[in-house]
Amino acid sequence: MTAHQVKEIAQACGFELAGIAAAVPHPDFGRYREWIARDRHGAMSYLDGERGDRRGDPRELLPSAKTIVCVGKLYNPDAPCFMDTDAPGEGWISRYAWNRDYHHDLRERLEQLACAMRRHAQFEFKICVDTAPLLERSYARSAGLGWIGRNTCLIHEPMGSWFFLGELITSLDLEPDSPPPDRCGTCTRCVDACPTRAIDEGGYSLDARLCISYLTIELRGAVPEDLRSAMGRHVFGCDICQDVCPWNSRAPAAPDAAREPATALDELAALSKSEWRERFAGTPVERARYSGFLRNVAVAMGNSGEGRFRAPLVNLTGCGDPLVAEHARWALERLG
Ligand code: B12
Numbered sequence: 001m002t003a004h005q006v007k008e009i010a011q012a013c014g015f016e017l018a019g020i021a022a023a024v025p026h027p028d029f030g031r032y033r034e035w036i037a038r039d040r041h042g043a044m045s046y047l048d049g050e051r052g053d054r055r056g057d058p059r060e061l062l063p064s065a066k067t068i069v070c071v072g073k074l075y076n077p078d079a080p081c082f083m084d085t086d087a088p089g090e091g092w093i094s095r096y097a098w099n100r101d102y103h104h105d106l107r108e109r110l111e112q113l114a115c116a117m118r119r120h121a122q123f124e125f126k127i128c129v130d131t132a133p134l135l136e137r138s139y140a141r142s143a144g145l146g147w148i149g150r151n152t153c154l155i156h157e158p159m160g161s162w163f164f165l166g167e168l169i170t171s172l173d174l175e176p177d178s179p180p181p182d183r184c185g186t187c188t189r190c191v192d193a194c195p196t197r198a199i200d201e202g203g204y205s206l207d208a209r210l211c212i213s214y215l216t217i218e219l220r221g222a223v224p225e226d227l228r229s230a231m232g233r234h235v236f237g238c239d240i241c242q243d244v245c246p247w248n249s250r251a252p253a254a255p256d257a258a259r260e261p262a263t264a265l266d267e268l269a270a271l272s273k274s275e276w277r278e279r280f281a282g283t284p285v286e287r288a289r290y291s292g293f294l295r296n297v298a299v300a301m302g303n304s305g306e307g308r309f310r311a312p313l314v315n316l317t318g319c320g321d322p323l324v325a326e327h328a329r330w331a332l333e334r335l336g
C-alpha cells in the first residue's frame with residue numbers, strides 16, 4: 001500500500017491532517033534531553049528517567065517499526081477565545097478541554113485506521129496518543145503536519161495549531177514526507193503575551209514550571225506564590241500563546257467540537273465532589289482532580305478583584321482540604 005492511500009484512509013477516519021515519518025531516532029531528542037536536564041519538566045516525573053530515555057527511539061515501542069503515520073484532529077470550537085472575552089468573575093477552561101477526553105476518541109479513530117489499512121496489507125502496529133514515550137511534535141513535524149512555533153506548538157498552514165496529535169507506529173515501509181518551513185518569521189506575539197514568561201525570550205522552548213497549563217493541570221501541590229497573580233482566571237489549562245498566534249486567526253472550527261460557556265467562579269467553588277465528578281466526567285478536566293481544581297478556582301477568585309467572592313472563599317478556607325484552604329486564604333488577602 002502507498003503513503004497516499006494511507007492518508008486518504010486517515011481522512012476518511014476523520015483526521016484532518018495526516019503524514020508519514022521514518023521510525024528512526026529523532027534528531028530533536030538532544031533538545032528533549034537538555035530540557036529534562038534543566039528540570040524544565042518540574043514534577044512531571046513520567047517524562048524523565050527510563051521513560052524519558054525511551055523517547056530516543058520509536059522502536060522501543062514497536063521493535064519492527066519502520067514508519068510512523070502521524071495524524072492531527074482539530075478541536076477548535078466555533079466560540080470566542082480567551083483574549084476576546086472579558087469576564088473576571090468567570091473561570092476559563094482551556095478550549096481543548098471543552099470536549100470529551102481526546103485520548104479515547106483519537107485511539108478509536110486510529111484503531112479504525114489500522115483496521116482499514118489491514119485490508120490492503122498485513123503489518124504490526126502500535127497506537128500512541130499523548131501518553132506514550134514518543135516525541136509527538138517532532139515526528140509530526142517530520143511528517144509534514146506543521147512547523148514548531150515559538151510557542152512550541154505544532155502549527156499548520158492553514159489549519160493553525162488547535163489540533164491534537166496521534167500516531168500509528170507501523171512495520172510498513174512507506175514513503176516519508178518532509179517538514180514544512182518555519183513560518184514564525186520575526187513575530188514574537190506568543191512570547192510577549194505569556195503572562196508568566198514561561199516561553200524563552202527567543203521562543204521555541206518553554207519552562208513548564210512557569211506555564212499556567214502545568215500549574216493548573218499537572219502540579220499536585222501548592223502553586224508558587226509568585227506565580228499565582230499571573231494565573232488570572234485560568235482554572236484549567238491556558239490558551240493565550242495560541243490565541244494570539246496570527247496563524248490561528250483564520251483557523252477553521254471543528255464541526256463536532258463542543259462549546260463550554262465560561263462558568264461563574266462562585267458556582268464552580270460551590271460544587272460538591274460528586275457534583276464536580278458528574279459535571280466533568282469523561283473530560284480532560286478530571287486530570288486536575290477535585291482538590292487541584294478548587295485550588296485553581298480559589299486563585300482565580302483572588303485575582304478577580306470581585307469583593308462578592310469573599311464569602312465563597314471563606315467557605316473554602318474551612319473546606320477541610322489544607323491545599324484549597326491555603327489558596328483561599330491567599331485569595332482573601334489578595335482581595336483585601
Ligand atoms: C509534557 C507536555 C506538556 C507540558 C510541557 C509542554 C511543552 N511545550 O513542553 C505542559 C503541561 C506545559 C503542556 C501544555 C500544553 N499541551 Co502538552 N504535552 C506534553 C507532552 C506529554 C510531552 C511534550 C514534551 O515532550 N515536552 C518537552 C519539550 C522539550 O518538547 P516539545 O516542546 O514538544 O519540543 C520538541 C519538538 O517540538 C522539538 N522542538 C522544539 N522546539 C523546536 C524548534 C525547532 C526549530 C525545531 C526544529 C524543533 C523543535 O524538540 C522537542 C523534543 O522533541 C505532549 C505529548 C507527547 N507525547 O509528546 C503533549 C502535547 C505537546 N501537548 C499538547 C497540547 C494540546 C497542550 C496545550 C495546548 C494544552 C492546554 N491548552 O493547556 C498546552 C500548550 C502549551 C505549550 N505552549 O506548549 C499537544 C500539542 C498539539 C500541537 N498542535 O502542538 C500534545 C502533542 C498532546 C497531543 N497528543 O495532542 N504539555
Ligand code: SF4
Nearest residue numbers: 194211212238240241
Ligand atoms: S500556555 Fe499560557 S502560560 Fe503556558 S506558555 Fe502558553 S501563554 Fe504561557
Ligand code: SF4
Nearest residue numbers: 149150184187190245
Ligand atoms: S505567535 Fe508568532 S511567534 Fe508565536 S507561534 Fe505564532 S507565528 Fe510563531
